[in-house]
Amino acid sequence: MPLNKVKSAEVAATPKRQHKADAKAAAHPHAKPRPLTRIQREKQDIILEAALEVFSVHGFRGATIDQIAEVAGMSKPNLLYYFPRKEEIHRRLMAALLETWLAPLQEMNADGDPFPEIRSYIRRKLEMARDYPRESRLFANEMLQGAPRIIEMIEVDLKNLVDEKAKVLLGWMDQGKLARTDPYHLIFSIWATTQHYADFDVQVRAVLGPSRGGEGRFEDAARYLEHLFLYGLTPRPRP
Amino acid sequence: MPLNKVKSAEVAATPKRQHKADAKAAAHPHAKPRPLTRIQREKQDIILEAALEVFSVHGFRGATIDQIAEVAGMSKPNLLYYFPRKEEIHRRLMAALLETWLAPLQEMNADGDPFPEIRSYIRRKLEMARDYPRESRLFANEMLQGAPRIIEMIEVDLKNLVDEKAKVLLGWMDQGKLARTDPYHLIFSIWATTQHYADFDVQVRAVLGPSRGGEGRFEDAARYLEHLFLYGLTPRPRP
DNA sequence: AGAAATTTTGACCAGTTGGAAAAATGTTAG
């Protein structure tokens, strides 16, 4: 018996009519799902894009289907024709997000040298914060709520990946190529410092002020982080 | 004319009856506000505590008065007797939060030596993440939404404080006591790395696993961060 | 073109939400 989804055993107190698609799928569990039409793919993309916009700001509970529909430029029932329920939209978004999210770390290569590898990992994460801030906020929102909808993926896929990369880091430390520190917290600190520029963007810009809060802030951040992770704050004698 | 609150000039499309307290205050702008009774102070505290619990998880929009009332153990109308509207509760929470939030940075002392000062700043922030995770999440939630309700405080109070401390850091750098880097991003990185342990707590615990995800994780984090900020990741020859 | 399938709309619904009003119940100073 699978350990998850135990909830389905609950007695359905309210008989809750099912959505057409659900009903059809239940009737013919082996019916091949009709391939998506062009319109279906296009509209689903529009909806997901709009949902990203809304969910990333207000979180799951705070976002409404009406809002998403409005941003997507369609009526609520029309939106619900493509996604039978709010949760479904969010689920799709999160599934896509997790893949994007893991990719940069996956690229960290054990055969490379630690500093180029770590440096370009930081760069990639910082670029993601710059180019996909909504995705970053969506993820943060889910985390703040205790990740109820993705905890399993975090506990399995993400954990496995980090375990693997922590070993890589340990390997480098054993070879004396990297200071001996906690590889897990090292990874956390890279996540934290880079995602900060997406999640706390308002604060960063407000504090930097108009003169330094422009696009250049990402380059400044990259330079600073590079220095921090390489040398820390101890002053070094001028060459 | 004050620059904020311009919205009151909007034509009130719906005549929206005002709350009793509001009406009273408007009628006698100089009437001295009756001092709070014991019960009032106690109940307000209970409500704020409950609101912190709920707002920190679901954000402003996602939280409901009913939820807060239930956590506070009272009826919704009863709660509304103490705080005329949802926004008011949130405002009070944020005002109190900001003070708590700025305190640790304020303690950073220009006359001290940079490393002890920075180290203990990191410690204090990490302790806050450990001891007040809900406050941290409340703050993060507000940031994710673009800080609509506290942007002014961020732009003024927080910015001024950071400007001041950035000067302190620059002073240390000029004295050669601290590596020359961007003081603003230095402060950001301290915020990011420490608050991460509150805001992304689920993730941290999931990735560390049961063996290392216990309370000890904060000590591990402190050790790691100390090393990171002091020396970075460059390996140093053994003494 | 015309039938079949897909997409869109408008009307609708039950439950939730923020909030108001008033009546009922304490509490306290004189």
Add this chain to the structure above:
DNA sequence: CTAACATTTTTCCAACTGGTCAAAATTTCT
């Protein structure tokens, strides 16, 4: 004790929410 005040409960409401449904409009396929 009792009048004045503070607190709590009950009832209520309009707007919003997630979601359904049948019919109409449009697109696709033959």
